Amino acid sequence: MSRSIRTRWAVPAVVGALALAGCAGAGSTSGGTASPSGGSAAPGGTVVLVTHDSFALPDALISQFESDTGLTLDVRAQGDAGAMVNQLVLTKDAPIGDAVFGIDNTFASRAVDAGVLAPYQATLPDSAKQYTVGDSGELTPIDVGDVCVNADLEWFSKHDLAVPSTLEDLTKPEYKGLLAVENPATSSPGLAFLLATVGAFGADGWQGYWQELVANDVQVASSWSDAYYVDFSGPSSDGDKPLVVSYASSPPDEVPDGATSAPTTALLNTCFRQVEYAGVLAGAANPDGAKKVVDWLLSPAVQAAIPESMYMYPVDSSVALPTSWTKYAPLATKPFSVSPAEITAHRDDWIQAWTSLVVG
Incomplete structure (x- = not known):
């Protein structure tokens, strides 16, 4: 497993920072000849896919999509998910692409409410229908992932201490400083874990x-890479904390x-x-090319x-x-959740309150 994909979570969330997103204007795109707005698609049928920085699929799949559709796929990364949504909002009157991938449920309502998306009802596998947002089909679920506390099993065995199980366990004296x-x-x-605690314990x-x-x-780190590689005591890390906020998909990467x-x-x-x-x-x-991109992302080949x-889970169950995921990376059966509308309404306030409470 390549660790480079994890940069999705290590960069700033740019929460509420429209001005910062504006600094990365549409001129930061590369390649392709599609018109940014209005008119017809560029010669050769180019379709522009706007993504976060961690979009990655095998070249063979992209080539097959282009061969099957006659389109040329121009992928344009716009930072992390928060920066990307901010950029789409800023440029909605002159869109910087045709399709988008990587809007997550912490920013979904903001994108829909800002009017940056056109309705498109893609055909969903039954297992994906639970993740739909609203009734108009502006957002099509493509993949899912769980942010969870990870534990260094070898550390706990060496120290003859039971591995914690719940959020409440993490506050017990025996896990102090871990x-x-x-x-x-x-x-x-970090935002996902904050939202887990909101989902678990309520707004109050x-x-x-x-x-x-x-x-x-x-202990608070500024990024996933700092928390995991510097603070965590796991085999690929250098720290002394046997508990760290990471992913349900992290353990397979640690298996020799x-x-x-x-x-x-x-956990x-x-x-x-x-x-x-x-x-x-x-x-x-x-728009027709964009619809083909959305359908392609739901195709069995891409989902697989x-x-x-x-390093996410396909929405098509x-x-x-992969065998290692089946054995070492199961999804949570009852993950905590907060509705996209609540996240949009309270995200900034929750982060400000957390900052005052935890880091001062």
Whole structure:
């Protein structure tokens, strides 16, 4: 598993920072000849896909899409998910592409409410229907992932201490000073874990929970890479904290060749479910091509490639997962959730309150 994909979560979430997104204007795109708005698609049938920086699929799949459709796919990255949505909002009157991939459920309502998406009802596998947002079809679910506390099993065995199971366990005295988390103002998994606590304890209870974590010496890192590689005590890390906020898909990456067990595990009672969506941009130069891109992202070939290309889980549950994922990376059966509308309404306030409470 390549660690480079994790940069999706290590860059700033750019929450509410429209001005910062504006600095990365449409001129930062590369390649392609499609008109940014209005008119017809560029010669050769170019379709522009706007994504976050961690979009990755095998070249062979992209070539096959181009061969099957006669289109040329021009992928244009716009930063992390938050920066990308901000950029789409800023440019909605002159859209910078035709289709978008990577809007997640922490920014979904904002994108829909800002009018940057055109309705398109893609045909969904039954397992994906639970992730739909609204009734108009602006956002099509493509993949899902769980942000969870991970535990270094070898550390706990060596110290003869039971591995915690729940969010409440993390506040107990025996786990004092053992947990590293990410700052939700600068890290997407940090934001996801904050939302897990909102989902678990409610809008009136999450702050009290964080007060208990602070009293239990929780350590805060600015990014996933700092928390995982610098603070965490796992095999591929250099730190001394045996608990860290990471992903349900992280443990397979820690399994040595030939091993029959994973040295780390995800605590599946601590997870927040993230969903990534695709859609057709309103005012797209090539809306028909954009629809083909959305359909392609739901195709069995792309869905099967998502785990090992983007380290997320396909929304199509009929697609076979890699063997290591089946064994070491199960999804949570009851992840915590917060509705996209609530996230849009309260995201900034929750982050400000967390900052005041935890880092001062």
